[in-house]
Amino acid sequence: MNSYIPSSPAFNLKKIVVACIIILCSGNVFGQTDTTHKIDRKWWKEAVVYQIYPRSFKDNNGDGIGDLKGIISKLDYIKSLGVDVVWLNPIYSSPNDDNGYDVSDYRNIMSDFGTIEDFNVMLKGLHYRGIKLVMDLVVNHSSDEHEWFKQSRSSRTNPYREYYHWLNAENGKPPYRYSLFDINHDAWRYDSLTNAYYLHYFSRKQPDLNWENPKVRQEVFNIMKFWADKGIDGFRMDAFQYAAKDTTFPAFPKGFEKNFNQYYGMVTGLHGYLQQINKEVLSKYNVMSVAEGAGNTYEDAHNMVDADRHELNMAYAFDGVSIAKSSGYNLLEFKRVFSKWDSVFADKGWLSIFLANHDQARLVSRYGNDSPEFREVSSKMLSTFLMTMRGTPYYYNGDELGMSNPGFTKIEDYRDVSLLNEYHHQLNIGGSIPDFLKEAKFSSRDNSRTPFQWDSSVNAGFTTGTPWIKVNDNYKTINVAAEEKDKNSCLNYFRKLTKLRKENLVLVYGKYTLLDKDNPKVYAYTRELDGKKLLIVLNFTSTVAEVKTGYDLSTAKLVLSNYEGSISDKSKLLPYQAVVYQIQ
Structure with missing residues (x-):
């Protein structure tokens, strides 16, 4: 392992000092010159x-x-x-x-x-x-098939009992807790083996761990x-x-x-x-x-x-x-x-x-x-x-x-446990299944x-x-x-x-300034660092939108656009157009 390390401590020290001087002088720890002391690069x-x-x-x-x-x-x-x-x-x-x-x-x-x-x-x-x-x-949480939980539910005196949240049933049903994934949205699951309830914020097969x-x-x-x-x-x-x-x-x-x-x-x-x-x-x-x-x-x-x-x-x-x-x-x-x-x-x-x-x-x-x-x-x-x-x-x-x-x-197309359990919950309470499936088509995790x-x-x-x-x-x-x-x-x-983000630290650390705040169609902002300023204008709609950034775009340099070709009218954005300019 160490055969390539020089044996002389003085030689090692000299190399370290030289390397440190090079790094300090160049500021090039990440492959780009860092010209500011204001940012904490990670x-x-x-x-x-x-x-x-x-x-x-x-x-x-x-x-x-x-x-x-x-x-x-x-x-x-x-x-x-x-x-x-x-x-x-x-x-x-x-x-x-x-x-x-x-x-x-x-x-x-x-x-x-x-x-x-x-x-x-x-x-x-x-x-x-x-x-x-x-x-x-x-x-x-873990799985209920984790060895910790198997041990935990085996008896009230098992050393792993305190790895999870258990409340004994003779004291009554615990105060209601909502489960995100359970069919009944009840986060307390009764377990007859020890006559107790365990807590699960998600599926009943995902008992919550006791971090205390x-x-x-x-x-x-x-x-x-x-x-x-x-x-x-x-x-x-x-x-x-x-x-x-x-x-x-x-x-x-x-x-x-x-x-x-x-x-x-x-x-x-x-x-x-x-x-x-x-x-x-x-x-x-x-x-x-x-x-x-x-x-x-x-x-x-x-x-x-x-x-x-x-x-x-x-x-x-x-x-x-x-x-x-x-x-x-x-x-x-x-x-x-x-x-x-x-x-x-x-x-x-x-x-x-x-x-x-x-x-x-x-x-x-x-x-x-x-x-x-x-x-x-x-x-x-x-x-x-x-x-x-x-x-x-x-x-x-x-x-x-x-x-x-x-x-x-x-x-039948879905596989997500949360959606399938919610489907059965809606069946149980007489909910509208067509409305449920319509919403799932848009928002389901399986999408x-x-x-x-x-x-x-x-x-x-x-x-x-x-x-x-x-x-x-x-x-x-x-x-x-x-x-x-x-x-x-x-x-x-x-x-x-x-590639653009890698080549421009301004997009990582640069100051963000929102422009044209009340424009319902366009999201425009600048990113600025060490004298470099990029302007980003985004049309979030399917119609042409006006650009009002307060900058003279006639001299702005086009850096990137999601449409092909040059931009003939910089005062307008085509449907869903995204443009990045460098401001002179």
């Missing part, structure tokens, strides 16, 4: 994160389920996108009640996906290509160290804002479930848990960390991500992705939300920027226009927004192709989970078998193979955007 701030849903990405063995070898076979494609980080949805051992978010063994790989050896090959292949790996850490128990916390620290020692580069903390509970379980006001985050999220004790995670694990590795959810207030978010708090690097703020409804959305509200979050974090802390993931429907179907006429151009416009805002962009696999919702109309569209062959080149969920019917025209050949495709436009 690799995870400058990264573009590409989320892969492994079950739907690429199937290698023909069983209809995506797997690690499938991902390995597409590493060069991932590299070609210009992304820096892959965030992988859970691949741990799981009975798969909630597509892997019910973990039965945190140190092993689900057999559907392959083996730990496959994981090692994938990680090595990513790192060889300069791509980092972030893994989902699902520790608000220091043994649980130590178990999680050890799990994180296991993967960090393997060389992964970060953790995405699934549902972690719910991990702390008031274990006196007081009664909540009637109807609290309409705003359950206020009662479930950021309960006293959570920050202490995060600080312990940071001290025991995160501070000892060069890893990034992100929380799903940013709490209930801006103060909550700051308390999670500000560097002097020693908790996490960044968090998701769900306000932005909550705007889109089947009835449409208001661009003024969209601008207000993103501008407010930017202003609150302008001087301190860091956030993510995203509009889609495995829990949301397709980007272009929710925020753009997935009609044949406007799908491509509106998809490119939305990608431009994501890649030109401050914050670390998270981009969901398939959106670079402009993949759209599949348009499922039958309950984003259909197989990745690689080519025009059977099953979009995803599998040689029967896919676990139906492939979108439009795969013959929307796929990687077709878009590789088209220099103006969504795919190649996305590559231009990642």
Whole structure:
């Protein structure tokens, strides 16, 4: 291991000093000259994160389920996108009640996906290509098939009993808690074996872990160290804002479930848990960390991500992705939300920027226009927004192709446990099934989970078998193979955007200023750093829109547009047009 190290300490010291002088003089730690002392440069701030849903990405063995070898076979494609980080949805051992978010063994790989050896090959292949790996850490709850829970429910005196939240039935039914995924939305599940109830905020097969128990916390620290020692580069903390509970379980006001985050999220004790995670694990590795959810207030978010708090690097703020409804959305509200979050974090802390993931429907179907006429151009416009805002962009696999919702109309088409349980709940209470299916067609999580569209062959080149969920019917025209050949495709436009962001630190750290605030059609803003200013103008509608930025665009340099050719009239934007200018 050490045969290449010179034996002379003086020689080593001399080399170190020279290297330090070179670095200090050049300021070129990240490959670009940093001409300001005002920004705190971190690799995870400058990264573009590409989320892969492994079950739907690429199937290698023909069983209809995506797997690690499938991902390995597409590493060069991932590299070609210009992304820096892959965030992988859970691949741990799981009975798969909630597509892997019910973990039965945190140190092993689900057999559907392959083996730990496959994981090692994938990680090595990513790192060889300069791509980092972030893994989902699902520790608000485990699977009810985890050995901890099996032991926990075996008797009231079992040492693992305190790993979960149990309340004995002889004391009566505990105060109502809302379950997001349960058929009856009741988060207390009766277990006759010990005549007690256990808590589950999600599916009944996802019992919540008891974070008040220091043994649980130590178990999680050890799990994180296991993967960090393997060389992964970060953790995405699934549902972690719910991990702390008031274990006196007081009664909540009637109807609290309409705003359950206020009662479930950021309960006293959570920050202490995060600080312990940071001290025991995160501070000892060069890893990034992100929380799903940013709490209930801006103060909550700051308390999670500000560097002097020693908790996490960044968090998701769900306000932005909550705007889109089947009835449409208001661009003024969209601008207000993103501008407010930017202003609150302008001087301190860091956030993510995203509009889609495995829990949301397709980007272009929710925020753009997935009609044949406007799908491509509106998809490119939305990608431009994501890649030109401050914050670390998270981009969901398939959106670079402009993949759209599949348009499922039958309950048999769906696989999502939350949707299927809600369907049965609606049946039980006499709800309108046609209305339910209409809403699911727009907003279901399964909309984003259909197989990745690689080519025009059977099953979009995803599998040689029967896919676990139906492939979108439009795969013959929307796929990687077709878009590789088209220099103006969504795919190649996305590559231009990642290149643009990498080459312009102003798009990472630059000051954000909203322009033409009250324009109901156009989102316009500048990004400015060290004397360089970029102007971004985005038309969010299917009609021509006027541009009123206050800048003389006649001298502005065109950097990028999602339409071909030059722009003859800079005072107007074509439908869903996105333009990036450099202001002279």
